[in-house]
Amino acid sequence: MYKETDILKESSVEGNLIINIGPQHPSTHGVLHLVVTLNGETIKKVEPHLGYIHRSIEKMCESLSYRQFIYVTSKMDYLSSHINNHGCAMCVEKGLQIEVPPRAQVIRVLMDELTRLSSHQLWWGAMAMDIGALTPFFHAFREREMITSIFEETCGTRLTMNYMVPGGVMADVNTNFQKSVKDFIIHFKNKINEYDELLTGNIIFQNRTKGVGFISKENAISFGCSGPTARGSGVSCDIRKLYPYEVYNQLDFDEILEPGGDCFARYLVRMKEMKQSISIIEQLIDNIPDGDFQAKTKAVLKLPKGEFYSSVESARGEFGVYIVSEGGTTPYRIKFRSPGFSNLSALDFMSREGKIGDLIAIMGSLDLVIPDIDR
Amino acid sequence: MPSLENIANFIHNWLYTTFNATVALLLEFTIVAILVIGLFSVLGLVLIFMERKVSAYMQVRLGPNRVGPKGIFQTVADTLKLMVKEGMTPNNADKFLFNLAPFIVMTAAMLILAPLAFAKNFQIWDINIGVLFVTAISSVSVIGILMAGWASNNKYSLLGAMRSGAQIVSYELSAGLSIITIVVLSESLKISTIIESQANGWWIFKGHIPAIIAFVIFIIAVTAETNRAPFDLAEAESELTAGFHTEYSGMKFALFFLAEYVNIFIVCVIGATLFLGGWMPLHFGTNTTFNEMMDYIPSSLWLFGKTFFLIFVIMWFRWTFPRLRIDQLLNLEWKYLLPISMINLLLATAMAILGWHF
Amino acid sequence: MTKEELKIKLTELFSSVSIDESSEWLIINISSANSLNYLTQLRNDSSLQFDYLFCQTCVDWKTHLTMVYHLNSTTHRQSLVVKVQLDRTFPEIETVSKIWRTAEFHEREIFEMFGVNFLHHPDLRLLILPDGWENKKPMLKDFEDPINMIKL
Numbered sequence: 107m108y109k110e111t112d113i114l115k116e117s118s119v120e121g122n123l124i125i126n127i128g129p130q131h132p133s134t135h136g137v138l139h140l141v142v143t144l145n146g147e148t149i150k151k152v153e154p155h156l157g158y159i160h161r162s163i164e165k166m167c168e169s170l171s172y173r174q175f176i177y178v179t180s181k182m183d184y185l186s187s188h189i190n191n192h193g194c195a196m197c198v199e200k201g202l203q204i205e206v207p208p209r210a211q212v213i214r215v216l217m218d219e220l221t222r223l224s225s226h227q228l229w230w231g232a233m234a235m236d237i238g239a240l241t242p243f244f245h246a247f248r249e250r251e252m253i254t255s256i257f258e259e260t261c262g263t264r265l266t267m268n269y270m271v272p273g274g275v276m277a278d279v280n281t282n283f284q285k286s287v288k289d290f291i292i293h294f295k296n297k298i299n300e301y302d303e304l305l306t307g308n309i310i311f312q313n314r315t316k317g318v319g320f321i322s323k324e325n326a327i328s329f330g331c332s333g334p335t336a337r338g339s340g341v342s343c344d345i346r347k348l349y350p351y352e353v354y355n356q357l358d359f360d361e362i363l364e365p366g367g368d369c370f371a372r373y374l375v376r377m378k379e380m381k382q383s384i385s386i387i388e389q390l391i392d393n394i395p396d397g398d399f400q401a402k403t404k405a406v407l408k409l410p411k412g413e414f415y416s417s418v419e420s421a422r423g424e425f426g427v428y429i430v431s432e433g434g435t436t437p438y439r440i441k442f443r444s445p446g447f448s449n450l451s452a453l454d455f456m457s458r459e460g461k462i463g464d465l466i467a468i469m470g471s472l473d474l475v476i477p478d479i480d481r
Numbered sequence: 482m483p484s485l486e487n488i489a490n491f492i493h494n495w496l497y498t499t500f501n502a503t504v505a506l507l508l509e510f511t512i513v514a515i516l517v518i519g520l521f522s523v524l525g526l527v528l529i530f531m532e533r534k535v536s537a538y539m540q541v542r543l544g545p546n547r548v549g550p551k552g553i554f555q556t557v558a559d560t561l562k563l564m565v566k567e568g569m570t571p572n573n574a575d576k577f578l579f580n581l582a583p584f585i586v587m588t589a590a591m592l593i594l595a596p597l598a599f600a601k602n603f604q605i606w607d608i609n610i611g612v613l614f615v616t617a618i619s620s621v622s623v624i625g626i627l628m629a630g631w632a633s634n635n636k637y638s639l640l641g642a643m644r645s646g647a648q649i650v651s652y653e654l655s656a657g658l659s660i661i662t663i664v665v666l667s668e669s670l671k672i673s674t675i676i677e678s679q680a681n682g683w684w685i686f687k688g689h690i691p692a693i694i695a696f697v698i699f700i701i702a703v704t705a706e707t708n709r710a711p712f713d714l715a716e717a718e719s720e721l722t723a724g725f726h727t728e729y730s731g732m733k734f735a736l737f738f739l740a741e742y743v744n745i746f747i748v749c750v751i752g753a754t755l756f757l758g759g760w761m762p763l764h765f766g767t768n769t770t771f772n773e774m775m776d777y778i779p780s781s782l783w784l785f786g787k788t789f790f791l792i793f794v795i796m797w798f799r800w801t802f803p804r805l806r807i808d809q810l811l812n813l814e815w816k817y818l819l820p821i822s823m824i825n826l827l828l829a830t831a832m833a834i835l836g837w838h839f
Numbered sequence: 840m841t842k843e844e845l846k847i848k849l850t851e852l853f854s855s856v857s858i859d860e861s862s863e864w865l866i867i868n869i870s871s872a873n874s875l876n877y878l879t880q881l882r883n884d885s886s887l888q889f890d891y892l893f894c895q896t897c898v899d900w901k902t903h904l905t906m907v908y909h910l911n912s913t914t915h916r917q918s919l920v921v922k923v924q925l926d927r928t929f930p931e932i933e934t935v936s937k938i939w940r941t942a943e944f945h946e947r948e949i950f951e952m953f954g955v956n957f958l959h960h961p962d963l964r965l966l967i968l969p970d971g972w973e974n975k976k977p978m979l980k981d982f983e984d985p986i987n988m989i990k991l
Contacts, residue, residue, distance in 0.1 A: 125636045133719040147640070147807055157967035165978055200863075236719045238710060238804025244540035304801075310711055311803045327890050327913055330941030341913060343891075348916065413862055415894070415909065415920075428909070430898050441896040443909075448893075451944040462640070463806040466720050480967060 121145050129158045133236045133466045136476030140453075140465075147461045152454045160480040167440045172198050172272065172407040175437065180266035182442065183478035185228060186421045188214075188221040188257075191270035193418040196351060197427040198272040200416050201409035207398040210274030211352040212390050216287070217257075217269065218418070219383040223294070224253040225421035225473075226376050226383075233373065233470035234305050237314050242305055249297055252290045259286065272407060274400030287391050291384055298380060306377065315369035319456040319468035322367055329455065330448035333423025334379065335472055338372035340365040345419040359386050369471035376473070408435055422446055422473055446472075446479040485600040485781055513605055517594055521743055526556045528742040531789075532796055539800045560735065568731035571634055578632035583729070583736035585625030590743045592618045596672050597750050600760050600781035604673065611672035612664055615751060616657050619706065622744070623649040626708075626715065626725050629737070633728040641724025644807055645715030649706055651814040656702035658822040659695035662829040663755040666692070676759040683758040689837070691829040696756045698822050703748035704795055705810070707741060711802035714810060745792055753787035760784040845917055848886060853877060864909075866920040871906075874923045875933035881910060881919070882938050888912045889919060892939035895946070897925075897953045899980050904930050904953060925955065934960040952978035 123144045129137040137158035143151040163182060167175040176194045180187035192214055199206060206214075231246030254264040259280040261267040269276050280286075305311050321329070326339035336343045344361040346354045362378040364371035409431035417426035423445025430439040449472050457465045492512070496505040530545070530553060537544025545552030570576055596611035598604040608614055623646055630642020664670055666688050667678040678684075684692050705712035716724035726737045753759060760780035764772045805813065845865055846858055856877070859866040869877045881889045889910035898905045908921040925932060934957040936943040946957045947966040954976040957963055965972060976982060 123636060125640075132722060147644075155966075157969060160967045162977065234803065238713070238717070238719060239802060240536075241540050241800050244542060248541055305803070308803060310805055310809075313809055314803060314806055324890075325940070328940045330892055330939065332893070343913070415863065417893075424893060426894055426909075428894060428896060428907075439896075439898045441894065443894040447944060447948075448941050451941050455940075461806055461808060462720050463714075463717070463804070 122150060127465070133469060134476070135232055135469075135474065138469075138474060138476050138479070142462075142465065144462070149457050149460050149462065149465055152457050152465065154450055154453060156450075156480050158480065159477050161477075163481045164440055164442065167437060169436060171435050172409060172437070175440065176271065177268045179442070180268050181477060182444065182481055183420060183422065183425070183446070183475050184265055185225040185475055186221045186425075187266050188217045188269060189418055189420040189425060191268060192218060193416060193420070193425045193427045195270040195272050196418065197414050197416040197429050198407065198409065201412070201414045201429065201431060202272065202403070202407060204273050204401050204403060206274055206352070207401055208353075208395045209397040210399050210401070212394050213275050213279055213399065214270060215352050215354065215357075216387060216390050216394075217267075217275075219386045220253050220256060220287070222421045223380055223383050223387075224250045226380050227253075229376060229421075229470075229473045230301060230305075233467075233473075234311075236466045236470035237311060239305065239308075239311070242301070245297070245300070245304065249290075249294055252286075252293065256283065256286050256290060259283065271400065273403040274398065276400075278399045279394075284391055284394070287387060291387060291391075295384060298377075298384075302377070306373070312370060314463065314467055315373060315471070316366075318369045318460065318464045319471060320368045321452055321456050325455065326367070326452070329452035331423070331452055332445050332448065333420070334362075334372050334375040335423060335449045335452070337362055338364050338375045338471075339367040343424065345417050345424055349417070351416075351418065353390075357386055357389055369467050372471040406435055408433065409437070417443065420445055422475065422478065423449060442481055444478045444481060446474050446476075447481075450474060450479055484779060485603040489603055517591055517605075520594070521591070521739065524746050525739040525742055526560070528746060528792065529556045529559075529738075531792070532742075532799075535793065535796045536800045539797075563735040564732055566731040568733050569728070571728050574634045574728065575632035578628045579728075580733070582625045582629035582632060583733045583740070585628065586622050586740040587736050587743075589618055589622040589625065590740045590747060592621075593747050597747070598672050598676060598754065598759055599750075599784055600779070602673075603760075603781070607671065607673050610670045612660055612670045612675070612755075616653070616660060619744075619748075620649065620653055622740070629729070630725040633725070635728050637721045637723075637727045638725050641715045641717065641721045641727070644717075645708060645725060647807070648708070648712065648714060648810060651811060652702045652705040652712075652818075655698050655814060655818040655822045656706055658819070658826050659699040659702065660751075660755060662691060662695040662822075662826050663688075665826070665830050665833050668833070672754060672759075676754060676761050679758040679761050679764075681764055683756065683761070683763070685756045688829065689832065691825050691832060692756065694821065694825045695829070696752070698818055698825070699752055699756070700791070700794065701818065702814075703752065704798055705814070707744045707748055707795075709741075709745065709795055710799040711804050712810060713799075713804060714807055717804060719804075745795060746788065749788045749791035749795070750784070752791050753784060757787045757791075758783075759787075845887075845919070849919075852880060852884065852887075862920075864918045864920050866922055868922045868924065871923050871925055871932050874906075874921075875935065878908070878921065878935055879938055881921070886915070887917075887919075888914050890914070890939075892935070892941055892945075895935075895942055895949070897949045897955060897978075899927075899953065899978065901927075901980055903927050904955065906932060906949075906955070908935070930955040931958060932956075933958050936960060952976065954979070 125142050125144060127142055128134040128139040139155040139158060141153040141155060142149060163178055166178060176191050179190040179194050183190050227246045227250045231243035234242035257267060258264050260283055261269040321339050323340045326336045326341050332343050340363050342361060342363060347361045359382045362375045364374050411431055411433040413430045415426060415428045417424050425445055426443030428441040429437045432438040456468050496508055534544045545555035548554040548558050570579055593615055595606045596608050596614050626645045627642045630638040663684055666684060667675045669675055685696055708715045726734055729737060760783050762775035762778060762783050842865060849858060849867060857868045881887050889912050891911040891913050892908060893911055894909035896907050898907060904925040904927055906923040906925055910919045910921060923932060932955060934946055936946060946960055947963060949955050950957060950963055951965045951968045954974060
């Protein structure tokens with residue numbers, strides 16, 4: 107939140123113009139508020155003001171039990187709620203040393219990858235919209251609709267799934283699940299090439315993104331970037347590869363690295379990740395093992411005294427859960443390491459000396475989800 | 482055979498035989514004004530509906546489909562909504578300029594209609610410097626946009642207006658140069674003479690490569706001049722919310738919106754007139770049978786057909802391309818389009834002097 | 840580098856720190872007075888190179904605060920947790936935003952939530968909370984808000 111006096115101090119510099127992008131703005135995709143200092147069209151400083159959707163989830167979780175708090179986390183990164191729930195469930199499992207049955211592990215990975223696909227699809231449409239092409243948004247939503255329908259069949263909801271619980275998943279997958287996923291994969295494999303034709307090769311799009319928002323490998327590490335943002339700068343940081351969880355170590359997929367460091371590199375990383383996700387789903391969809399979908403757990407979970415950290419690769423980067431337990435039924439302190447928060451901290455660095463249009467393109471390429479940043 | 486030409490002549494003769502010359506002239510002014518305003522409102526409705534359907538077709542959706550059959554009354558409903566909506570004026574805005582701006586934009590658009598030929602011998606004012614008049618008036622609308630941006634007392638509006646100023650003034654050059662290419666070839670500034678010169682073939686066919694290059698540059702430049710995507714930096718809804726008309730609402734916003742579509746229509750009429758023969762049917766040299774067959778199609782249909790084809794092309798741009806950045810936009814004009822159109826003009830002039838065109 | 844090797848290396852480097860091996864990663868406890876010195880060494884030492892601060896947070900233990908740094912090395916692929924104990928009434932610590940630039944945002948968040956004063960921080964202001972929430976420290980355990988907080 108800003109103070110009037112700060113604004114006056116900055117605008118008193120000769121030729122500087124302060125504009126507020128957000129909290130209500132078409133391209134902040136939520137309620138992000140950026141105070142941008144401009145000199146003509148050139149950006150001198152970008153200052154994010156957060157908290158418009160801050161719900162103090164960390165404090166809220168301190169009074170919720172280990173089963174309850176997972177449901178709140180769906181509301182953080184609402185575009186990848188499966189992955190949020192997964193990270194939280196894994197952290198509780200790590201504390202209780204629960205062995206998750208193989209069937210649940212495969213279902214979890216399938217759901218994670220479908221979530222990643224749907225999140226990247228929405229990002230693709232939204233980034234194209236930020237850059238001025240409105241049509242891709244609708245094309246992306248056509249495919250995303252199929253994924254949300256798949257989620258709806260199994261989880262009953264389309265956005266905040268609350269499907270992963272400590273010990274496995276809430277319920278077994280719908281009998282129709284395998285068929286609908288296969289149908290979707292066949293449909294989407296053609297469409298992803300259409301995505302490339304529509305946007306990737308477009309000369310205007312390439313001009314708008316190449317060399318824009320450059321961040322070097324060293325700076326990306328220093329700014330704590332993760333996920334496609336860091337991998338677009340050549341930083342190897344895929345949790346699925348480096349610290350494999352569930353069945354990821356048995357799967358054949360690549361970690362996508364692009365050395366460019368600009369918006370186009372981040373764009374390419376996500377586009378290629380979608381293809382990797384398709385390949386992961388194809389490897390698993392016919393091989394869901396039989397068995398329980400949930401391990402036997404006690405009704406009331408009590409984590410031993412200590413601290414537990416577990417992280418998952420969400421669509422935006424490393425989503426980490428840090429639980430400090432005093433041995434009770436509720437966490438003593440819980441901290442969510444949200445990928446968007448760290449990625450956002452690099453926004454000012456990336457967009458300086460660019461134009462307003464560049465700032466919008468950079469925001470698109472960072473794939474910000476505001477509730478994930480504000481928590 | 483009732484054609485627009487005959488009807489116009491009939492009314493003209495009837496007025497001048499019934500009333501004395503002054504009254505008849507005043508009555509003619511009134512009729513023309515009503516017709517222009519009527520054309521504007523119809524164009525607004527038709528073009529906005531067309532844009533919605535074209536965009537819907539490209540974006541895998543249906544578009545308006547509830548109000549009236551196939552949704553054709555959707556824009557009527559929207560117009561009614563805009564009419565009854567409160568016209569807000571922000572605090573600290575320059576009220577006089579703020580209210581004046583939409584009218585300047587609209588009036589500039591109306592003025593350009595004067596020398597345009599909508600059918601054979603159906604023209605409001607066949608001025609002998611028609612093309613010059615069109616280029617001169619079309620730069621007036623930028624004043625309205627700058628006025629709107631400045632008077633709104635909003636930084637987004639100001640940025641949008643400044644972008645628009647830089648953009649329109651630059652793209653005017655290559656639009657002008659590509660128009661001059663045709664002026665050189667047809668040896669006249671008068672719209673009717675330019676159209677007559679295409680009786681044995683449109684300039685885009687007769688003028689070899691220079692005419693085609695000029696046509697392409699013209700389409701790019703006028704897309705920029707009408708602030709349409711991919712050159713819609715003045716509005717740039719993902720960057721500047723709505724650019725120069727951020728603070729406008731109700732009917733004043735509607736005037737800007739209408740002016741945008743009318744401007745598209747006008748530039749497409751000019752494009753069709755200069756490069757595609759205006760109301761002139763598709764003629765090929767002296768092939769009389771073919772030419773006569775083509776003459777059976779009314780001349781107004783020819784013009785509107787060509788115009789709407791060009792409008793469709795411009796809409797097609799909008800719904801497929803991303804937006805350029807301001808420096809890329811100016812680079813495109815000053816580093817590529819302007820030199821190309823200058824050389825192109827030189828080529829066309831040489832061609833015209835040596836008589837190489839058909 | 841395995842956990843044991845890392846432990847040996849750390850004891851070589853800092854003789855006085857206590858190392859806790861109970862959890863997944865090594866935890867070292869350092870004092871707030873020379874925390875910047877230690878953390879700079881962890882960042883710059885060629886065999887450690889903890890260049891990635893992936894999580895920085897604070898825990899309120901009612902008697903004292905603990906600053907927790909989760910570090911990772913992108914070259915050696917090892918993780919380390921650094922803990923610094925802080926006084927609860929006047930918590931003060933040197934900023935690490937010059938070592939890891941992401942800390943600038945994390946520290947602003949900790950400043951408003953826990954009231955920790957980061958010395959030499961470039962821009963220590965409220966980040967998430969709105970105006971009027973200075974010094975309210977909502978994440979402390981004794982924070983009371985009878986209107987908005989629901990106790991179960």
